[in-house]
Amino acid sequence: MTAKISNAGRFYIVRASDDFFSEDFINKLATKALGVGFEKANLQVFDYSDKSAIPEITAVIEAINTYPFLNPINFIVVKQFGKMKIDDLRQLMPVILDLPEFAYIVMTTNMENKAYEAKTKEFDIPKVNITDLSQWGAYEIKKWMGEYLKEYNKTMVPGLLETIIMESNEDAIFVKNEIDKLFLMAGERVSITEKDYAMIKGSDREYDIWQLVEAVGANDEKKAFMMLDKVCDTTEPVMILGPIFSQFQKIYTYLYFDMVAKEPGKIYSYIRTWPSEVEKIKTRASKFRQTKYDDVLAIIKKADKKIKLSDKKRAKNVLYVMLQEIFLAVKTK
Numbered sequence: 001m002t003a004k005i006s007n008a009g010r011f012y013i014v015r016a017s018d019d020f021f022s023e024d025f026i027n028k029l030a031t032k033a034l035g036v037g038f039e040k041a042n043l044q045v046f047d048y049s050d051k052s053a054i055p056e057i058t059a060v061i062e063a064i065n066t067y068p069f070l071n072p073i074n075f076i077v078v079k080q081f082g083k084m085k086i087d088d089l090r091q092l093m094p095v096i097l098d099l100p101e102f103a104y105i106v107m108t109t110n111m112e113n114k115a116y117e118a119k120t121k122e123f124d125i126p127k128v129n130i131t132d133l134s135q136w137g138a139y140e141i142k143k144w145m146g147e148y149l150k151e152y153n154k155t156m157v158p159g160l161l162e163t164i165i166m167e168s169n170e171d172a173i174f175v176k177n178e179i180d181k182l183f184l185m186a187g188e189r190v191s192i193t194e195k196d197y198a199m200i201k202g203s204d205r206e207y208d209i210w211q212l213v214e215a216v217g218a219n220d221e222k223k224a225f226m227m228l229d230k231v232c233d234t235t236e237p238v239m240i241l242g243p244i245f246s247q248f249q250k251i252y253t254y255l256y257f258d259m260v261a262k263e264p265g266k267i268y269s270y271i272r273t274w275p276s277e278v279e280k281i282k283t284r285a286s287k288f289r290q291t292k293y294d295d296v297l298a299i300i301k302k303a304d305k306k307i308k309l310s311d312k313k314r315a316k317n318v319l320y321v322m323l324q325e326i327f328l329a330v331k332t333k
Contacts (some may be wrong), residue, residue, distance in 0.1 A: 011096050013081075014108045015116065015126065016133040020173055025131060026077055033073055033104050049080040057088035061095050065102050067110060074103045082111040082119055093123050106155050110134070138165050141172045151236040152183065156192045164197065181210065184243045199239055209235055209243060210315050218246040219287040219328045228319060237307050237315035245300050247284075252293040254278070256287045299325045 012029070016022045025268060028045070035044055044063045046055040060078060068074050081089065096105060099154050109116065136144075167183060168174040181200045182192045200209075212227035288296075303322035307315045 005305055010104045011099060011129055012106045012131055013120075014106060014110070014131045014133065015107065016242045017110055019079075019108075020176070021133040021136075025133070025332055026106050026108075029104065029106065030075055033075060034071065043075050043077055045077045045079065047079040048083040054083075057084075058093050062095060064095055064105060065100060067100075068102055072102070076103065076105040077104065078107040080109060081107040082109040082115065082290070086119070088124075089119070115218050119231040126327060130180075133298065136170075136172055138170050139160075140163055141170060141175055144152075144172070148176070148179065153190060154183065154186065154192055157194060160192065160194060160197060170268075181280075184213075185244045187246070188244050199235070209240055212240065213243045213247050215246055215300075216323065216326070217251060217281075219284070219327065219330055221323075224323055225326075227321070228323065232312075232316045232319070237310075237312065237319055240319060241304055241307060248288075248293075248296055248300070251288055252296075254281050255289060255293075258282075258285070259289070288330060294328055295329050299329065 012025070014022050014025050016025075026053075030043060046060050046063075048054060060076070061261060063074060063076055066074065076213070078092075084092075084228060099105065111119065133140075142165060145165075149155065149161075164175055164178050177198065178197075182196050185196045185199060186192050188284050209231050212224060212231050215224040228240075299322055303318050307316045
């Protein structure tokens with residue numbers, strides 16, 4: 001193809017070593033194109049990594065060219081286009097060259113440089129259309145994570161972010177996971193400190209607070225009590241209560257938008273997580289549909305009041321009773 005592929009701003013190739021970065025890019029572009037609170041269902045996704053259901057190129061082209069009636073634009077995502085047959089790619093590129101004004105398209109890949117160049121060498125794709133996140137180092141991770149902190153009105157004491165990046169061996173996925181844990185640990189507090197980080201560094205143990213939180217959210221009574229017994233040996237009870245409360249906040253926020261507001265797509269604007277994690281929250285929320293948020297909140301508040309007046313041994317018992325009451329509330333509805 002001799003003509004340049006451009007349509008800058010509406011066509012992107014995203015090179016990333018992990019789907020996390022691709023999802024983040026897609027989420028931000030979709031928010032810009034479709035507005036805050038866009039519904040995931042508005043994205044038309046064609047996944048070439050799924051060998052059991054490889055998309056037809058005709059379906060991709062039809063999706064691009066079909067005028068949208070329910071939304072202002074067509075937002076097309078082609079995942080792992082490197083697995084697309086070269087003949088299919090040759091059919092697609094002329095369509096992108098003449099992309100309709102109502103269409104956006106993002107094509108993702110985790111191909112290494114040599115494979116990527118071999119796949120795209122015959123297409124004249126300007127750099128403006130390519131977002132390369134595959135070679136991120138400490139500088140890029142620090143810049144991105146700094147923006148992430150600012151977005152959620154959080155700060156870190158000097159040097160802490162650099163420490164986390166260094167200890168993660170410049171693994172951006174690990175850094176992001178650690179920061180999400182710190183958000184939960186800090187709660188409404190703006191500043192995140194070394195003490196907060198010290199509290200979560202034990203998350204590589206066989207039993208840790210985050211596994212406990214997930215067990216409670218999944219309404220897995222047996223696992224939750226087992227984890228509580230182990231976690232309380234190394235973690236202050238007051239530090240356990242906060243993340244459990246945050247888990248229920250997410251669950252009931254999802255239930256509000258799903259059952260009351262009837263706008264589940266808006267959940268992305270209110271929960272600090274990514275689309276793949278929202279699916280987990282959706283599954284957990286199904287177990288609490290018949291249980292009122294006020295009932296769960298009252299149980300947690302009662303436990304919080306008692307824990308603040310208790311020593312560690314008594315506080316552990318308070319947490320145990322709190323979980324018993326929550327699980328009982330779910331069973332009796």
